[in-house]
Amino acid sequence: MSTFKSQQRRLTIRGRAFHFVSYEGRPANPKRGEDAAPPMWYLMVEGRRCPVFPCDANRSEVQLDAALSDWAIDHAFGAVEAAPPPRRPKRSARSRAAENWWGPH
Numbered sequence: 001m002s003t004f005k006s007q008q009r010r011l012t013i014r015g016r017a018f019h020f021v022s023y024e025g026r027p028a029n030p031k032r033g034e035d036a037a038p039p040m041w042y043l044m045v046e047g048r049r050c051p052v053f054p055c056d057a058n059r060s061e062v063q064l065d066a067a068l069s070d071w072a073i074d075h076a077f078g079a080v081e082a083a084p085p086p087r088r089p090k091r092s093a094r095s096r097a098a099e100n101w102w103g104p105h
Helices: 061-076 093-098
Strands: 008-013 016-023 040-045 048-054
Touching (some): 016 061
Antiparallel strands (some): 008 016, 016 040
């Protein structure tokens, strides 16, 4: 019987709610070609889980919340890049001459 106890942390970061859950590790399964996995923290998103980092039993709740918050800021909030200005289509000299509010020449 396992001694691992699953934990949950709910954090609000920059106005967004995040739900993290710890899951027990699993042993390797050579028949399926699966490697062993340590106990991990996962971000729960719409019924799916995204791996965050391995569980560390020595972390306090304050350290854990800070680490989860740092991870969320680094991975869930991408760097905001300024969009390049829209490119104007190139026009030929002939089309520019026809674009006259007086009408065609």
